[in-house]
Amino acid sequence: MLYIIGLGLYDEKDITVRGLEAIKSCDKIFLEHYTAILQCDVTRLEEFYGKKVIVADRDLVESEADVILEPAKTEKVALLVVGDVFGATTHSDIFCRCKKSGIEVKVIHNASIMNAVGCSGLQLYRFGQTVSVCFWTDNWKPFSYYQRIKTNRDNNMHTLVLLDIKVKERSEENIIKGRDIFEPPRYMTINQCIDQLLQVENSQKSGVYNEDTYVVGLARVAAPDQKIVFGKMKDLLTYDFGAPLHCLLIPSPQIDDPELDHLNFYKFK
Amino acid sequence: MLYIIGLGLYDEKDITVRGLEAIKSCDKIFLEHYTAILQCDVTRLEEFYGKKVIVADRDLVESEADVILEPAKTEKVALLVVGDVFGATTHSDIFCRCKKSGIEVKVIHNASIMNAVGCSGLQLYRFGQTVSVCFWTDNWKPFSYYQRIKTNRDNNMHTLVLLDIKVKERSEENIIKGRDIFEPPRYMTINQCIDQLLQVENSQKSGVYNEDTYVVGLARVAAPDQKIVFGKMKDLLTYDFGAPLHCLLIPSPQIDDPELDHLNFYKFK
Numbered sequence: 001m002l003y004i005i006g007l008g009l010y011d012e013k014d015i016t017v018r019g020l021e022a023i024k025s026c027d028k029i030f031l032e033h034y035t036a037i038l039q040c041d042v043t044r045l046e047e048f049y050g051k052k053v054i055v056a057d058r059d060l061v062e063s064e065a066d067v068i069l070e071p072a073k074t075e076k077v078a079l080l081v082v083g084d085v086f087g088a089t090t091h092s093d094i095f096c097r098c099k100k101s102g103i104e105v106k107v108i109h110n111a112s113i114m115n116a117v118g119c120s121g122l123q124l125y126r127f128g129q130t131v132s133v134c135f136w137t138d139n140w141k142p143f144s145y146y147q148r149i150k151t152n153r154d155n156n157m158h159t160l161v162l163l164d165i166k167v168k169e170r171s172e173e174n175i176i177k178g179r180d181i182f183e184p185p186r187y188m189t190i191n192q193c194i195d196q197l198l199q200v201e202n203s204q205k206s207g208v209y210n211e212d213t214y215v216v217g218l219a220r221v222a223a224p225d226q227k228i229v230f231g232k233m234k235d236l237l238t239y240d241f242g243a244p245l246h247c248l249l250i251p252s253p254q255i256d257d258p259e260l261d262h263l264n265f266y267k268f269k
Numbered sequence: 270m271l272y273i274i275g276l277g278l279y280d281e282k283d284i285t286v287r288g289l290e291a292i293k294s295c296d297k298i299f300l301e302h303y304t305a306i307l308q309c310d311v312t313r314l315e316e317f318y319g320k321k322v323i324v325a326d327r328d329l330v331e332s333e334a335d336v337i338l339e340p341a342k343t344e345k346v347a348l349l350v351v352g353d354v355f356g357a358t359t360h361s362d363i364f365c366r367c368k369k370s371g372i373e374v375k376v377i378h379n380a381s382i383m384n385a386v387g388c389s390g391l392q393l394y395r396f397g398q399t400v401s402v403c404f405w406t407d408n409w410k411p412f413s414y415y416q417r418i419k420t421n422r423d424n425n426m427h428t429l430v431l432l433d434i435k436v437k438e439r440s441e442e443n444i445i446k447g448r449d450i451f452e453p454p455r456y457m458t459i460n461q462c463i464d465q466l467l468q469v470e471n472s473q474k475s476g477v478y479n480e481d482t483y484v485v486g487l488a489r490v491a492a493p494d495q496k497i498v499f500g501k502m503k504d505l506l507t508y509d510f511g512a513p514l515h516c517l518l519i520p521s522p523q524i525d526d527p528e529l530d531h532l533n534f535y536k537f538k
Contacts, residue, residue, distance in 0.1 A: 008378065013287040016277060016379070020286060084380060086387025092531050096390075099534050109278065109385045109491050110285070111353060111378035114393055118355025119376055121365075124383055125401075129426050130394035151424050157398050222378055262361050265368050 002072040002098050004091060006084040006110025009222035011040035012048040019108040023049050027075040030056045030068050034167045035090060036082035036113075037187075037245065039223050045080075053080070057168045061090055065097060072103050084112035113221060113247060117160055120216045120228055120249055121262025128157030133193050134164040135186065137172075143200040150208045153253055161197075161248040163188035187244030190217040194237045194248070209233065209250060216249040216263065217241055231268025239268070271341040271367050273360060275353040275379025278491035280309035281317040288377040292318050296344040299325045299337055303436045304359060305351035305382075306456075306514065308492050314349075322349070326437045330359055334366060341372050353381035382490060382516060386429055389485045389497055389518055390531025397426030402462050403433040404455065406441075412469040419477045422522055430466075430517040432457035456513030459486040463506045463517070478502065478519060485518040485532065486510055500537025508537070 003022045008014030015023075023029060031042060033055050038045070046053050056079070060067055071077050085091050085107050098105035118124045129152060131145035145161070152159045166186040174181045194215070201209060209215075211234035219227040219241035227241055255263070272291045277283030284292075292298060300311060302324050307314070315322050325348070329336055340346050354360055354376050367374035387393045398421060400414035414430070421428045435455040443450045463484070470478060478484075480503035488496040488510035496510050524532070 006380065008285060013290070014285050014378075016283050016285050017289060018282040021282070084384045084387065087384070087393060089392060089527055092387075092390060092392075092527060096527075096531050096534070107388055109283075109380035109388075111275065111380060112384040112393070115353045115356070115381040115384045116378045118353065118361075119378075121361060123358060123361075124356060124381070125399035125431075127399075128397045128424075130396075132394075155397075155420050155424065162394075258358055258361060258365075262365050265365070 001076045001104045001106070002069070003076070003078045003106050003108060004085045004095060005078055005080050005108040006112070007038060007080050007082050008110040009039070009083060009113065009116055011038065012044050014110065014222065016108060016110060019110065022106070022108060023051065023078050025076055026051070026078040028054070028071050029078045029080065030054045031080045032056050032061055032082070032090070034058045034061070034165070035088040037165065037167065038082050039220060039245070061094070065094060068094070069097060069101060069103060072098070084110050087112050087114065111222065113162070114160065116221050117218060117247065117249060119221065120218060120230070120266070121259050122158050122216065122249055122251055123256070123259055126158050126252060127160055128152035128155065130160045130162060132162045132164070133188065133196060135166060135188060136196065146200045146204055146208060149250060150206055153208060153250070156252040156254055158252050159250040161193060161250060163190070163193050163246050163248065165245070188246065190219070190241050190246045190248055191237055191239070193246070194233050198233065211237070214251060216251065216266070217246065218249065219243070219246045221247070228266040229268050230263040230266040235268045270345045270373045270375070271338070272345070272347045272375050272377060273354045273364060274347055274349050274377045275381070276307060276349050276351050277379040278308070278352060278382065278385055280307065281313050283379065283491065285377060285379060288379065291375070291377060292320065292347050294345055295320070295347040297323070297340050298347045298349065299323045300349045301325050301330055301351070301359070303327045303330070303434070304357040306434065306436065307351050308489060308514070330363070334363060337363070338366060338370060338372060341367070342370070353379050356381050356383065380491065382431070383429065385490045386487060386516065386518060388490065389487060389499070389535070390528050391427050391485065391518055391520055392525070392528055395427050395521060396429055397421035397424065399429045399431060401431045401433070402457065402465060404435060404457060405465065415469045415473055415477060418519060419475055422477060422519070425521040425523055427521050428519040430462060430519060432459070432462050432515050432517065434514070457515065459488070459510050459515045459517055460506055460508070462515070463502050467502065480506070483520060485520065485535070486515065487518065488512070488515045490516070497535040498537050499532040499535040504537045
């Protein structure tokens with residue numbers, strides 16, 4: 001039996017009562033820890049559960065998933081996921097592999113950044129497709145999100161922009177040389193994201209947004225020191241949002257009055 | 270102090286540990302019970318919390334919100350919300366009123382139907398704006414959702430369709446006569462929704478969808494007897510999904526392979 005359990009967004013206490021009961025019944029517990037990160041240490045989870053938690057990196061979840069699936073054939077296994085269960089394609093894939101292998105699989109939902117951003121005041125039902133902005137390298141500067149933001153704005157929908165996380169990545173040199181030396185984790189900041197967005201606008205010139213466009217920066221959503229700032233791109237470009245995780249909202253060109261009423265509590269000063 | 274606390278989707282155990290701790294510290298507890306309903310009795314909540322829960326209907330939350338806000342000036346008060354906190358404009362409004370009145374307000378997130386529908390296999394980042402379908406009356410047959418579904422599909426985005434809930438509603442006659450006689454609660458079924466959607470397509474004829482369009486019906490998401498069926502509109506039009514709550518997903522014209530792989534576990538037979 002495999003439980004796939006959402007942990008929510010902040011710390012060990014954001015799990016649901018149902019999720020906690022499931023963990024306490026499990027023999028093995030894995031934590032998926034590369035598509036998102038919890039804002040607390042794994043040791044705090046272990047103390048709270050009274051159980052050992054095995055941190056599962058990308059290789060383990062994507063290439064060596066049998067390490068998780070094989071024991072689930074005979075024991076109760078939990079795969080913990082930051083946010084909600086189906087926020088990343090990886091978890092859908094694990095779910096499907098269970099179904100195909102005849103392993104019983106149960107899902108326990110939780111808050112995701114995708115619904116928690118309602119805390120900004122922008123109404124969730126008005127959001128269009130979500131985009132991801134990743135760190136550029138010297139040779140790889142993707143910007144397919146630009147067209148998707150354009151589509152959202154052309155149709156008066158808000159956009160949630162998720163920012164890149166690089167955990168346990170190897171440099172190109174170390175990959176080529178086959179060395180398991182990992183870079184320090186990197187979390188894209190709102191500043192870096194806006195800088196990249198403006199570079200793309202300057203090269204593509206479709207007038208999707210500019211430095212005077214109002215956006216909403218959110219840092220550490222659901223944490224006690226959560227930070228929300230509503231201001232122009234040029235204002236948020238240099239604003240210090242502090243520790244990760246960050247995300248960005250690009251509102252539709254037309255913001256409804258109740259939304260504005262709420263957003264104004266977070267106005268850049 | 271007002272806590273606005275998401276309860277998640279199914280029963281008393283879907284609350285987070287943090288939410289439960291907050292409730293246990295509160296002097297008064299209200300449950301907002303008309304924009305969504307929990308799939309368990311209020312008495313089960315009361316037993317689980319060891320506290321009295323006051324069920325707040327539309328009038329209380331929208332017109333008489335001071336019943337909630339006034340005690341929050343001096344005591345710890347909880348407003349419980351099915352799903353997540355900012356799923357309904359009503360809760361944003363309560364939040365803003367706290368901010369304006371200088372009442373400290375804390376939000377505790379949870380799963381919302383808006384992220385839980387990832388359980389279908391359709392990827393959340395590909396969803397466009399969400400639409401609501403409400404019960405038609407003899408004189409009022411709104412269908413503004415039709416254009417929004419069209420916009421989503423034209424731009425290759427999925428659509429989450431939320432279905433109407435009528436709780437503690439009065440008939441037109443009773444409203445006119447000023448009688449506080451309430452109709453039995455009504456929950457729109459997937460069958461009723463598809464019937465209405467097809468009527469609108471037949472009158473508008475923009476070719477947004479038809480009876481052969483593939484959709485996903487979801488009933489009682491997160492409950493042990495959750496039901497997901499992926500099939501043509503004409504198939505789901507008469508399929509018995511059982512008890513509420515229901516919702517419907519209209520996939521984008523192009524469904525990605527991993528999505529289809531997952532959806533096929535729920536294929537209509």
